[in-house]
Amino acid sequence: MLLYRTDEWYNRISQEELRKLMNQNKAWIERLTAQGKAKPGRALERRGAFVSGTNGRFVTDGPFAESKEAIGGYLMLDVETMDEAIAIAQSSPGLAYGGSIEIRPVAHECPLDVRERELAREEQLATV
C-alpha cells in the first residue's frame, strides 16, 4: 500500500505545472493499472476527525492540511516484492515537487484471520 504524505505542495506550484503533473500522474496510474500492478486508489479530503479514549469519548477535528505527515491519499499495489513497490513509488511524478510516499506491506496474516482459523479448528474438533 502506498500512502501519500503531503503538506499541500501543490498549492505552491503554477497552474501550468499542476496541469502537466496531473497529466503525468494520470498516465502513470493508467499504465500501472493496465499492467495489473495497481488497484484503484483514492484521495482523502483534507478534513476529518480523530477519535480516541475509552468508548471514543474524545472526538476532535483533525487539522490535517498543515502537517507534512498528513495522509493525502493511497494507492493499492498488486506486486510481489518490496523492491518493486519501492521502484513504483520512486516513479511517482509528484515526488519532484514535495511530499513523500510511505510504502507498507499489507499483512499476509491478519491476526484476526489466524484467530478465526484457530476457533474454526476448535469447533471442528469439538464436533468430532
Add this chain to the structure above:
Amino acid sequence: MNTQNQNGYMLLFRGNDWLKSLSPEEKQKVTDQWMTWFRRLTDEGKAVAGNPLEREGKIVSGKNRVVSDGPFAESKEAIGGYFLLDVASMDEAVAIAQECPGLPYGARVEVRPVAAECSVASELKHEAQFAKA
C-alpha cells in the same frame, strides 16, 4: 460535522505502541472484539474493505527519490491498518470509529472522507473557476 459524502469514509488506525502494553489475554480479547466488529460491519454492508499493515515499511521522498526506513515501529502516529466504510455521513463514520476495541488501550482512529476526485484536480478546477470569475 454532519456532512454527507457518497464516496465513503476511511478509518486509519493510528499508533501501534499501545499493543505492547497488553497482556496476552488482553491482546486476545481485543483481537476477538476487533474481528467481531469488522465482521458485523461487513455483514451490515458498512465496511467494504479493511487490512492490517505490517509494522515495517519504507519512505520515498524528494527530487532524488531517496529511500529511507520507516515508519518507526513504535509510534503514536504510525498507521497500523485501515477500514474503508460505505456510510453516508461523517457522524455515522465517527460513531463506528467510536466502537473501535483498541480505544480503551490508547489506539486512535482518524476518520477521513474519501474525495470524489483527486484533490489536486478539484484544486485546479477551483482555480480555473476563480480565474474565470
